[in-house]
Amino acid sequence: SLSTAVASRLIDRSFFLTQLERRNIHLAAGPQAYLLSMFRVANVMRPPDHSRAAPDDAVWEAIEAGVWIERNATLEAAMPIFEETRRQFLPVVTMGDEGESPQIHGALFHVDALREYNRALAATAAEEHG
Incomplete structure (x- = not known):
């Protein structure tokens, strides 16, 4: 006692x-606190050959400015970067060894991340209130 x-x-x-x-x-x-950690950047990003992919020059500009994210990161890690940088997208890269160019996997767009989060919140609400 x-x-x-x-x-x-x-x-x-x-x-x-x-x-x-x-x-x-x-x-x-509640779900708003943990849902972002459930989604991997690789599953939400747009690949370089997507019809609405990020322009190559803007991708390289962001990388040179040190603004990028790894493909295994979650939306929980990405959202603060969007807030801090106010960018429309984050290049999704794997950094190479010293002197090697990074491997570009695509770009995570803020609007796509928000859309995925919104879908997850709606699904959770529907499940709870069923």
Whole structure:
């Protein structure tokens, strides 16, 4: 009883939710907090041969400015970059060794990331209110 009282003062949620939070899994705050971590950039990006792909010169300009993301990153990592840089897209690259050119896989557009997030939120709401 005393240990429960002390523990409840030290953590603001259950033991299990606290453990998940420490592993960077944000369930307690609701779906808006964890959904972005469920989507990989590679599954949302537009490949270079897409009809509405990012222009090559703009891709290289962003890479040279240090603004890019890896294909295995999640939308959770991408969204703060969009907020910080105000760019329409992020080049999706794998950086090579020193002196090698990066491998360009495509571009993640902010609008596509938001669309995917919106679909996931709508699906979650439909599932919850069914």
